[in-house]
C-alpha cells in the first residue's frame with residue numbers, strides 16, 4: 001500500500017473546507033491511486049464544528065482517506081506534511097477590499113509561518129488561500145526561511161477558472177477547448193486576466209472577440225467576480241474556491257498538459273520586470289512536481305501598464321506589513 005500524502009489544512013471547519021475536504025478525500029487532488037491523510041487545524045472555539053466535519057468524512061468511508069487528525073495545535077498539524085493549504089483567515093464582507101483584511105489575517109500568517117519553519121519538511125508545498133492571499137503568502141515566506149521559497153504559492157486559479165468560463169460563454173465554446181489563459185498580478189481587483197495567448201479549439205481568442213470587450217468587460221468581470229459572489233450570496237465564494245485549490249495542487253503535483261499552462265501566484269524571480277520576491281501570478285507550466293514561469297511572452301503596452309499597477313499594489317501591501325516580515 002502506498003504511503004499517504006499528508007496534507008495540513010488550516011481553517012478546516014470553515015466554508016471553503018466544507019466542500020474542499022471531501023474532494024481531496026475522494027482523490028480529486030492527488031488522484032485515484034494515492035491515499036491521503038488530513039491534518040486539520042482550527043482555533044479552539046471551532047473544534048466542535050471540526051469534530052462534526054470529521055464525523056462526516058468518516059461517514060463517507062472514502063477508500064483513499066488513510067487518517068484524519070483534528071487539532072488546534074499548529075505543531076501537530078504541520079509535522080510530517082507534504083503539503084499545507086492555508087485557508088484559515090477572515091473572509092471579507094460586502095463593500096470591503098481583500099486588502100482590508102491584511103492587519104487581522106497577516107498576523108495568522110506570521111505566527112503560523114514561524115511554527116512551520118520549526119517543524120515542517122523544508123520541501124512542503126504551500127498554497128495560501130486566506131485573503132489577501134498574495135501578501136499573506138509573502139508574510140509566510142518571510143517568517144519561514146527554512147522552507148524552500150519556490151514552494152510558497154498563493155491561489156489565483158479561481159481567477160484563471162473564472163476567466164476561462166467567461167471566455168467560453170462569450171465565444172460559445174466549451175471549457176476544454178480553451179488553452180493558455182493568463183492571470184497576471186495580485187488576487188485583487190488589480191489582477192490582469194489576459195487572453196492575448198489564449199486559443200479556442202486552436203484559433204486565437206483575440207481574433208474572436210472585440211478588443212473593447214476584452215478590456216472593458218472581460219477584465220473587470222473576472223477581477224470583480226469575488227465581490228459579485230459576495231453580493232449574491234451574502235458570503236464569499238466557497239465551493240468554487242475549494243475547487244480551485246484542488247486544481248492548483250493537482251496541476252502542481254501531476255503537471256500541466258503539454259499544450260497548456262495554468263496561472264499560479266509564485267515568488268517572482270524578476271520575470272517580466274516584476275520585483276523579485278513578490279508573490280505574483282504568472283502563467284506557469286508544471287512538471288515533476290515543480291513549476292516554471294512561461295518566459296518571453298510578448299506583452300502589449302496596455303497589459304504591461306496593468307501588470308505594473310498590480311505590482312504597485314503588492315508593493316504597497318508589502319510596505320503595510322513590513323513589521324511582520
Ligand code: NAD
Nearest residue numbers: 011013014015016042046088089090091129130131158241
Ligand atoms: P470561513 O470564515 O468560513 O472559515 C475560516 C475558518 O478559519 C474558520 O473556521 C476559522 O475558525 C478558521 N481560522 C481562523 N483563524 C485561524 C487560525 N489562526 N488557524 C486555523 N484556523 C483559523 O471562511 P472561508 O469562506 O472558508 O474563507 C477563508 C479565507 O479564504 C478567507 O480569507 C477568504 O477571503 C479566502 N478566500 C480566498 C479565495 C482565493 O481565491 N484566494 C477565494 C475564496 C475565499
Ligand code: LMR
Nearest residue numbers: 092098131226227236237
Ligand atoms: C474570491 O475571489 O471569491 C475570494 O477572494 C473572496 C473574496 O473576498 O472575493
